[in-house]
Amino acid sequence: MKGKADKSEPVLSPDRLLPAEGLPLRVARELYESVKDLPIISPHGHIPVEWFAQDKHFANPTDLFITPDHYVTRVLHAQGVSLSELGVGQRDFTDKQARDAFLLLGQHWFAFAGTPMRYWFEDSLVRVFGIEETFGPETAGKIYDELNEMLKAPEFSTRALANRFNMDFVSTTDDPVSDLKLHDKVNADPGFKPFVAPAFRPDKYLEPGRADWPQSVRALGESAGIDASTYVGFTEAMRRRRWYFKDHGAVLSDHSHADLRSGRLSDKEARLLFANAYAGHIDADDAARLRAHLFNDQARLAQEDGLVMTVHPSIARNYDAASYANYGADIGDDIPQRAEFVEALRPLLNEYGNNRDFHFVAFTTDETVYSRELAPLAGFYPSFYIGAPWWFIDSPDAISRYFSAVVPYAGFTKLSGFIDDTRAICSIPSRHDMNRRITASYVASLVCDRRISMDEGLSIVRYEVVTQPKRVFKIGQAQL
Template sequence: MSQSIAAHPDRLFPADPGVRKIARSLYSRVESLPILSPHGHVDAAVIEKNVPFPDPAALLVTPDHYVTRVMHAAGVSLDRLGMGGSPADSRQIWREFCAAWPLFEGTASGYWIRQEFEHVFGVREEPGQDTADRIFDAVSAKLAEPGFRPRELFKEFNIEVLATTDDPLDSLESHAALAADPAFASRVVPTFRPDAYLNIGHPQWQSNVERLLGSTRSGTPGYKGYIAALQERRHHFLDHGAVSADHGVRTPATVRLDEADAARLFERARAGTASAEDRDVFEAHMLYQMARMSVEDGLVMTIHPGSFRNHHAPTFEAFGADSGHDIPVAVNYTEAIRPLLQDFGTAKDFHLVLFTLDETVFSRELAPLAGFYPSVYIGAPWWFLDAPDAMLRFRAAVTETAGFSRTSGFIDDTRAFCSIPARHDTSRRIESAFLARLVAEHRISEDRAHEVIVDVVDSSPRRVFKL
């Protein structure tokens, strides 16, 4: 059998032999560094309880909208992939996936899955109709091994810090249990994610807010109680090791309302009479308030805007959210974020990490903003952009203006625990490739490049996320 392309030592490195040699040397400096994952969506309870992973289809196909959306575009109904509560025949779902494998050539998903097969599951056969059952059985056998559990893989993957994403009213019991467990040496930290409590267009906003108001120790009613309750919950997260608050907003618009105007909007929303304009203004005001709270309590603030959620209504109705049809939209950062930056852009120890799905703002807006405001850092490419060529475009677009030090370090943003090492390895190889080109073009010395690669991979996420 020929060598798997997933095992090739020069994968993702430049084709030019001389530049490739430099990239190899740079990669060797960071290949074995611990993984720092300051933003992701793995469930802490899975780690705490050391729950065995499910079957191959339930682990690698059904929950991964990167995978299911590609198959859906080719005509595979989502109910055939076990989504939306559909009856699931795992082996048949796996056969559907393997039959569709050619669709993934050239995609980031195809690259990651190949890496997982090779380096996590020890599977070197190419997926296809003829190999589907053999691969299913091989992966199933691996999943059944006693050592193939989340805690054991934490050690094998060399994960030092893993951040989860959590509801503001979560008890964080699993995080507390992990922190108190002397046998667990790594850190699993919660992330405050209040979107469903800030966006009055969210279908559960009213019920969420009533539960939030009921949780506050102050007993203060109305808008004041709402603000007080959010502050209390942020401190609950800080007490459980949180380092950041994440905000998945439609736009990065911010506005500062006086308290009376904010209270009126809040009460209209509770009564169900808020307009679409009210929704936009209130969300922008609350994003400003979240920045104010971050300045006070020290939580790093991350903003993930620019996604048209649930673009296809019939699919959303049948299969719910995160079913593959969240589509990027254009973003305006320079004007939208200005009210926030006027008051907090130079605040001491405030860290604001700005992400985007709109590549056009990398060089036009994000790099100049991060190149001036001490608080602003540029978030790594995420979602549709966390792919090899997009990562290279990102690095080329922002570095000439903002340098290397104003970026966040890699963010894997994943629910797929077994893909974490593949994603971080991808980033390390791409950063090595980019720096190697600068060295070959005599734009940076090789000695300095060796310092920069360590900073980008390890020091930057520690610095930006206060790890």
């Protein structure tokens, strides 16, 4: 029996995140209703393709909601909960341990008040599982048991969920040496609705200061069928692998470095520094200069193959040394840093920015650069688009500030459309619905201020939800 709330009002207000009352509420309701059921376009995310290839059934609610979701685990860790208690990095996590982890989520539920994680979780309980009982310390065990029973049913496998969520396009995040056979397998299934596209993520191959960089270069060359031990061979290997990804449905390359420096070296110096790095003899300054050159090369290659270039810079990755040593990467201890785009991207944009067929999408967790740097850049360069709020600012308040900060300078046509950036599959419809509500609220404010008509407002919200992400990320009928 699915849990029901005792309160007369619904657990989820139908007007959540919409204006409080009056004309703004009525306008926002109409705008939201016009887009709430449109297909989900997800150009950037981290759902492992293995989940779809295996049609994964989650072992238990902790396996679904907690362990893979570093948005959740980081909050619990901040309350003093060990990541091992949440299943992070644990190979043999028993059923009892999984249930205990879920009880810990309930015990610390107050810590999630006001966070988007709470919003997504409560939305998932109601709209995905039909559980309307209020979650908290007293109900966590009962809700765990209900979820655990439901997860055994066929309709809660990953493919069934993606179909149910009305997903049209979803992009994974992939190593350039991947053979992409699992993507081919998934996309060959006529009963599976979404197209699952790989995304080319070459970060570690562009960081010559890494101790393992020579090994990565050799692996890249092997996957491309070429000797990549020289700068010329490496560049050709990158070209071949990018085309390989595109031939398998990729629409973008994704990049996350400490900064976005993009200055080019002379060909002679690039060859010399590459040789030094491959031999393991390069200092930090030269490694940074070579990385900037290799990053610029990715933009140059995009002029040939047409892959969209997305950047997620200025994050101190794996900040906590002990946690990284014990649990590895991507556990929630990334920390935002100050971002700089204007000078860092000057070489790249001066060379490629006026090519309107080149699409460059800049994401940030530093809200101070939205109106000062990103919106003016997007307001001039035809290639430049402003990425939606991501990671630490993927929240209702920050999304509202994003619209206010960038639309007056760049307009709606230079936004990226929403991206969910998640490895928590049940949060995907919740995140997209959240964005649609906030978009409706912002556009409603323009309608109520009589800056645009209602008909324009209806066109804008549809454009932002479906048309714009398809256009920016070059998602065509070949994929869908």
